[in-house]
Amino acid sequence: MVGTLTGIYPGTFDPITNGHTDIIHRAAKMLDRLVVGVAVNAGKGPLFNAEERVAHVEEEIAALGNDFAKRISVKNFDNLLVEFAAENNATVIVRGLRAVSDFDYEFQMASMNAKLNADVETVCLMATDKYQFIASRLVKEIAIMGGDVAPFVSERIVSRLLDRVGRPG
Numbered sequence: 001m002v003g004t005l006t007g008i009y010p011g012t013f014d015p016i017t018n019g020h021t022d023i024i025h026r027a028a029k030m031l032d033r034l035v036v037g038v039a040v041n042a043g044k045g046p047l048f049n050a051e052e053r054v055a056h057v058e059e060e061i062a063a064l065g066n067d068f069a070k071r072i073s074v075k076n077f078d079n080l081l082v083e084f085a086a087e088n089n090a091t092v093i094v095r096g097l098r099a100v101s102d103f104d105y106e107f108q109m110a111s112m113n114a115k116l117n118a119d120v121e122t123v124c125l126m127a128t129d130k131y132q133f134i135a136s137r138l139v140k141e142i143a144i145m146g147g148d149v150a151p152f153v154s155e156r157i158v159s160r161l162l163d164r165v166g167r168p169g
């Protein structure tokens with residue numbers, strides 16, 4: 001569609017956290033269309049499979065309300081990010097940036113993706129301060145060790161996590 005600004009927000013989302021949802025919300029405010037790309041290959045064995053992660057992201061988006069939900073879609077992908085962006089007519093890659101920890105990696109990724117496709121711009125957004133420190137990896141560790149993950153993820157994800165790690169809700 002001419003004049004439609006489409007962005008891709010790629011990630012593992014294992015599981016989707018309040019930090020991710022905040023970035024989705026912020027990105028959707030700036031774009032006409034946002035495609036959340038759930039990476040199938042999530043490194044060292046994800047807690048939730050790709051279909052589950054897509055369903056979880058869809059639920060969080062539904063909870064943002066209709067105005068946003070109708071402009072956001074969720075898809076899994078296992079090809080090169082710039083190819084996935086092109087398939088979706090996306091010219092923007094959205095990434096979330098936490099304090100200092102993400103900068104190096106994001107800087108490198110953005111530079112390499114720009115070399116692969118000069119027509120795609122990477123835009124980094126920051127989550128609201130209270131969600132800045134949240135990382136899926138730590139949320140999983142806390143859940144596995146019996147800690148309270150309620151400050152970091154939605155109630156829906158809390159119960160899915162407890163279920164998956166075999167703890168009573």
Ligand code: ADP
Pocket residue numbers: 010011012013014017018019020023094095096097098102125126127131132133134135136137
């Ligand atoms: P994680 O890095 O937590 O394992 P992902 O790989 O799914 O999660 O991350 C997808 C994108 O979201 C990355 O750009 C990552 O930096 C960003 N992100 C993850 N958590 C946060 C957060 N709490 N605040 C801002 N951005 C975040």
